[in-house]
Amino acid sequence: MSKDTVLTLAYVGAFAAIIYGIVLIVVVMRQPQGNERMRSIASAIQEGASAYLNRQYTTIAVIGLVVAILLAIFIQGSTKGDPGHVLTAVLFIGGALCSAAAGYIGMNVAVRANIRTAQAGTVSLNAAMSTAFRGGAVTGFMVVGLALLAVTFAYTLFGQSATTPVAKFFHASGSAGPSTLLGLAFGASLISVFARLGGGIYTKAADVGADLVGKVEAGIPEDDPRNPAVIADNVGDNVGDDAGMAADLFETYVVTAVAAMLLGFLQFRGAAGNMQLHAILFPLAIGAVSIFASIIGSLVVRVYAGSIILGLYIGMVVTAVLSALAFIPVNNSLLNNPRYYWCSLVGLVVTVFIFAITEFFTSDSYAPVRSIAKASITGHATNIIQGLAIGMMATALPAIVIAMGIVVSYNLAPNGHGLYGVAVAAASMLSLTGFIVTLDAFGPVTDNAGGIAEMADMPEQVRQITDPLDSVGNTTKAVTKGYAIGSAGLAAVVLFASYVQVVTDQHKIANVVFKLDDPMVIAGLFIGGLLPFLFASLSMQAVGRAGGKVVEEVRRQFRENPGIMDGTSRPDYRQCVDIVTASALREMAVPGLIPVGAPLLIGFVLGWKALGAMLIGSILTGLFLAIQMTSGGGAWDNAKK
Numbered sequence: 001m002s003k004d005t006v007l008t009l010a011y012v013g014a015f016a017a018i019i020y021g022i023v024l025i026v027v028v029m030r031q032p033q034g035n036e037r038m039r040s041i042a043s044a045i046q047e048g049a050s051a052y053l054n055r056q057y058t059t060i061a062v063i064g065l066v067v068a069i070l071l072a073i074f075i076q077g078s079t080k081g082d083p084g085h086v087l088t089a090v091l092f093i094g095g096a097l098c099s100a101a102a103g104y105i106g107m108n109v110a111v112r113a114n115i116r117t118a119q120a121g122t123v124s125l126n127a128a129m130s131t132a133f134r135g136g137a138v139t140g141f142m143v144v145g146l147a148l149l150a151v152t153f154a155y156t157l158f159g160q161s162a163t164t165p166v167a168k169f170f171h172a173s174g175s176a177g178p179s180t181l182l183g184l185a186f187g188a189s190l191i192s193v194f195a196r197l198g199g200g201i202y203t204k205a206a207d208v209g210a211d212l213v214g215k216v217e218a219g220i221p222e223d224d225p226r227n228p229a230v231i232a233d234n235v236g237d238n239v240g241d242d243a244g245m246a247a248d249l250f251e252t253y254v255v256t257a258v259a260a261m262l263l264g265f266l267q268f269r270g271a272a273g274n275m276q277l278h279a280i281l282f283p284l285a286i287g288a289v290s291i292f293a294s295i296i297g298s299l300v301v302r303v304y305a306g307s308i309i310l311g312l313y314i315g316m317v318v319t320a321v322l323s324a325l326a327f328i329p330v331n332n333s334l335l336n337n338p339r340y341y342w343c344s345l346v347g348l349v350v351t352v353f354i355f356a357i358t359e360f361f362t363s364d365s366y367a368p369v370r371s372i373a374k375a376s377i378t379g380h381a382t383n384i385i386q387g388l389a390i391g392m393m394a395t396a397l398p399a400i401v402i403a404m405g406i407v408v409s410y411n412l413a414p415n416g417h418g419l420y421g422v423a424v425a426a427a428s429m430l431s432l433t434g435f436i437v438t439l440d441a442f443g444p445v446t447d448n449a450g451g452i453a454e455m456a457d458m459p460e461q462v463r464q465i466t467d468p469l470d471s472v473g474n475t476t477k478a479v480t481k482g483y484a485i486g487s488a489g490l491a492a493v494v495l496f497a498s499y500v501q502v503v504t505d506q507h508k509i510a511n512v513v514f515k516l517d518d519p520m521v522i523a524g525l526f527i528g529g530l531l532p533f534l535f536a537s538l539s540m541q542a543v544g545r546a547g548g549k550v551v552e553e554v555r556r557q558f559r560e561n562p563g564i565m566d567g568t569s570r571p572d573y574r575q576c577v578d579i580v581t582a583s584a585l586r587e588m589a590v591p592g593l594i595p596v597g598a599p600l601l602i603g604f605v606l607g608w609k610a611l612g613a614m615l616i617g618s619i620l621t622g623l624f625l626a627i628q629m630t631s632g633g634g635a636w637d638n639a640k641k
Contacts, residue, residue, distance in 0.1 A: 013145075028112070032119050063190070091182075095185060098250070132445040204236070205583060207236060209553070245441070354401060500612065
């Protein structure tokens with residue numbers, strides 16, 4: 001398979017995903033919206049979500065512009081007269097724009113699919129499920145399509161051997177390679193950090209404020225229209241679990257693809273024939289064929305034997321199986337070694353295990369969640385103790401699976417190219433991103449649909465459809481968070497391997513070693529280990545402060561306007577939306593600086609050894625802390641059912 005053939009395949013796959021997403025937008029928008037009351041509620045959610053996202057992206061744009069200028073000034077080219085810093089800044093902006101576009105488009109469709117899902121609930125369960133799934137699929141396929149398009153386009157223009165006029169303009173030395181794509185990955189990472197962080201603060205602060213005062217103090221049901229924070233709560237589902245997750249997995253996809261291509265470029269330097277070029281192109285090829293598999297998998301999703309979750313998992317299995325089959329001709333045409341094919345299967349197997357383990361620890365059908373519910377009989381304290389214990393226990397199996405995936409893929413790769421084998425496994429795992437993000441975005445749509453049905457006082461039979469959809473949506477959100485963490489963990493290992501290879505190349509060191517008797521390495525490990533805890537602490541404090549302001553506002557409205565509780569007066573929904581929007585944007589600044597500033601500070605002050613050790617420390621503690629928090633939180637959330 002020639003270079004032009006692979007690039008054409010990648011472009012076709014990327015545009016197929018984007019076009020499929022556009023078709024789904026048309027299909028979803030043609031569905032009926034229901035009565036005037038439903039449209040009024042949905043409009044408030046749309047306005048709140050758009051207002052937040054517009055302000056968030058404006059804030060990030062200012063930060064991004066400053067970073068781009070710094071990159072253009074300080075990042076030097078590989079040789080004298082080689083303005084690689086300009087190229088890095090250009091690709092940084094491109095990565096940020098594509099990531100923002102994927103989240104923005106997806107969320108704007110999700111907040112319009114919710115009302116249509118609620119209305120479809122008046123028809124049948126299958127109609128409501130199909131509408132919600134298609135609404136989520138817009139986000140999923142826009143993410144994977146724009147991500148693959150960005151990487152392929154950047155490589156076509158800038159990542160080759162400076163044979164194109166544009167590449168020659170930016171790289172006068174003619175030494176351009178996949179390493180120039182790191183700016184693209186950095187841009188996607190910046191959007192991911194702030195979109196995930198800001199969206200997370202928003203959704204949890206609104207959730208805390210709505211539930212503490214509404215459900216606990218006032219004793220009104222969830223999504224009750226008398227709750228002043230109910231619209232903010234529904235907005236939060238979209239900005240956190242839709243736009244935020246979209247930016248998260250867009251970044252992981254781009255970073256993994258770039259890191260795998262860079263490893264192929266570095267590890268196969270001097271290899272016979274076109275092996276180096278084929279190793280660079282392989283991640284693009286498997287990403288493209290998996291898009292077609294994901295499209296087919298999405299078309300088979302429906303309610304099977306009355307089960308919603310079964311239909312979603314059948315689509316997932318079809319996607320994985322078709323991807324595995326499609327990898328065979330890709331491997332034979334490019335790498336021509338069955339060992340690399342087995343490495344790609346390792347990534348798919350890791351995905352399946354992560355899904356199964358996360359569902360086991362977060363679904364109310366299994367022992368861990370039921371044990372938390374049982375512990376609640378004896379009070380709040382035992383509930384908290386058991387929940388913390390389950391969250392900690394949930395870290396073991398995913399860590400073992402990821403470790404085994406790394407070991408197996410490393411040893412499967414031939415000729416001492418173990419790191420590239422791990423990169424192939426990570427790229428294979430991320431190739432399923434289109435369908436995975438669809439499952440995650442399905443959750444906010446169904447959650448909002450249930451809220452609209454409740455607030456619009458729709459018939460009970462509609463709630464009997466939207467409630468099971470909401471329950472399954474909570475499960476898919478928890479499971480896809482597990483996937484996001486697992487894939488990020490595997491991708492982080494690939495990134496670290498790329499870092500080592502770059503250090504080897506830049507410093508002309510034959511064998512980069514991080515010795516445990518080196519004080520710089522020890523210092524880096526300790527600093528890296530503390531960063532995820534510091535980041536998590538600052539984020540949780542931010543949620544607490546923002547949530548506290550929502551609580552005070554809801555209490556004020558109940559106190560000053562008694563007509564709200566008896567239904568004779570309408571709450572001021574906008575006030576809560578404005579409070580949580582301003583709080584989330586303000587509170588995300590300090591914790592958001594940690595992942596951006598810490599590597600720069602450690603690298604400049606302590607050097608490359610401390611920076612490498614810091615990366616190792618943050619990967620380890622970050623993986624365990626993330627799994628503990630998401631699985632423990634998901635288990636607590638479902639224990640109340």
